[in-house]
Amino acid sequence: MGAVAALDLGTGQACVVVGEVDERGVALVGVGTAPSRGLRKGVIVDVESTVTSIQKAIAEAETMAGCQIRRVVTSIGGAHLRGVTSHGVVAVRNGEVSSGDVRRVLDAARAVALPADRQVLHVLPQEFLIDDQEGIKEPIGIAGVRLEAKVHIVTSQSAAAHTLIKCCRQAGLSVDDVSLGSLAAADAVLTPEERDLGVALIDIGAGTTDIVLFHGGSVRYSATLPLGGGHLTNDIAAGLRTPTAEAEKIKQRYGRARAAGIDDHASIEVPSVGDRDARILPHQVLCQIIEPRVEEIFSLVSREIGRSGFEDGLASGVVLTGGTALLDGIADVAEGIFRLPVRIGSPHHVTALEDLVASPSYAAAIGLILAGGDHARPVRRMAPHPTTMLGRTRERVTEWLRDFF
Ligand SMILES: Nc1ncnc2c1ncn2[C@@H]1O[C@H](COP(=O)(O)OP(=O)(O)OP(=O)(O)O)[C@@H](O)[C@H]1O
Ligand SMILES: [Mg+2]
CATH class of the missing domain: 3.30.1490.110 (Dna Ligase; domain 1)
Known part of the structure; x- marks a missing residue:
């Protein structure tokens, strides 16, 4: 079997990975990313810029892999799920x-x-x-x-799925499969033991936070909230009166989910809007903006977990993934709110070029490709999941993909 390509189209970025799937996992041959400008809260709102983002990410992955990508498996997100x-x-x-x-x-x-x-x-x-x-x-x-x-x-x-497929077609790609992004992320970061004992996967991206609860090896509950790391960036931009692009850099460089413990005298340089001079502000101020928003996201997640009726069935705790899981101290805040052990989930099962995707922001893309290998072969033979009925985590959507054309 040749290489499989996956496109994780998120609110923050379009991410393409190409690799060969075998029983040990994915041997990556190419990765490409591009900022995604046409999505809001996981949903495509601008076709033209989405197509441009997809093309950029695809071209980068093609150059690295030295192959042409014609077909993809892709993710879908948004609070309509x-x-x-x-x-x-x-x-x-x-x-x-x-x-x-x-x-x-x-x-x-x-x-x-x-x-x-x-x-x-x-x-x-x-x-x-x-x-x-x-x-x-x-x-x-x-x-x-x-x-x-x-x-x-x-x-x-249906309209959201249709627009996604249309954008891929316009970017010259045919779509073999569409999968819930967070479910794909779960495939890449969770262990079979965690799914069995009970675990909450929380995928915090730029525009959405997805929750998938597993127990007894299978999915018991799933939900999507229209909140993510982009809201942290917007809060920082407003609170520190700095352009959004600067707020994003500041968040990634100095952001911390907990304000407590930060040196009272530590300071950060914050560029101003327009041509006013940059200012020096206490590091504490930045983290006091971030902390309540992170707590708000986890409180809403906690409410969803309560609604699921599975809050007592999460013996393996919580796994955080998605780009926002990189925020310093976020696991600590999550433990305080969920009162469960929390770990950060980066993709497993990558056997070549693994350092390129060793970040929670690649979880969905790697999960898509793991399942993409499954799509290309009738029987899933990879180590990560047993080939049981329940191991077969997804039902193919090919019938309705066909309906679109
Ligand atoms: N070091 C970091 N610290 C804090 N946040 C980070 C860091 N690196 C990336 N992020 C945030 O991660 C988010 C992007 O994550 P990801 O790529 O998982 O989102 P996405 O899949 O594009 O979006 P979504 O799934 O919500 O549609 C952005 O909001 C970005 O600011
Ligand atoms: Mg995502």
Whole structure:
């Protein structure tokens, strides 16, 4: 199999990775990034500049990889994404569950009443029940008369998905698959043990914060909040009266999620708006702007976790990923709010050029490519996930991708 290309189109940047997937993971051959200017809170609002960003990132990755990219697997984000739990029931046809029965029961489960403007993105099996036997992960071959599936379904607004595919087409790419960005990130950063024991993956990007809760090896809850690192930058720009681009640099260089513990006398240089002179301000002032916003984001996440009903099922704690997870001290603030162990998740399973993507901001792109290898082959053979029904984390959306053309 040749190389697979993935495009993670985020509010902050378009990120392309190209690599070959085998049982050990991804051997990267190319990476390309470009600032993304056409998205707001995860959703494309300007086609032309989005296409330009995609083309730039693709061209950079092509140069590095020395190949042409014609097809991609891509991510989708935004607060229009919804996760719901559903279930389906069918009669077992020949006294023993077959792969056809499993397909039918998943179809039954996905047949939730969908408004006309929404589409199913993923059908993620949680467990199967055969007659009265619950908690079955591998139903095929088990005898019974009644097969039931519990699933987590992720739906997206059709228009948002359509615009994403249109932008890729205009950039000269055909789209093999569209995946929820945070689910892809989960593939790249979580361990099977974490998914099993229970974990909250929190992907904090530039425009959105995504939450995916796992327990018993499968997705139990997912949600997207329209808040991210861009809001920190905007708060800094307003609070320190400095241009947004300078606020972004200051955040990355001096930003800290906790104001306590910073030297009272430490100071930072802050460029002014217009041609006024730069000012010297206490470092504390910067961190006093950042801290409440970070706390606000985590409080909203905590509310979502409460809503999920799984707050007592997160034995492996919380994993933070996405570019904002690079903010100094953020894990500390998260631990204070969630009262759970927190770690920062950078992509695993990269076997070549790994230092190029050793950052939480590449998690979704690497996850897409791991699953992209799966898409190209019918059976997933990679080490990261067992090839069980539940390991098969995503349902292909190819039918509705085809509907677009
Ligand atoms: N060192 C750093 N400290 C703090 N924030 C950082 C740092 N590096 C990057 N960021 C922030 O990470 C964010 C970008 O993260 P990421 O690339 O995951 O977002 P995205 O996927 O483009 O956006 P989204 O997923 O929200 O649509 C930006 O807001 C950026 O300011
Ligand atoms: Mg993102």
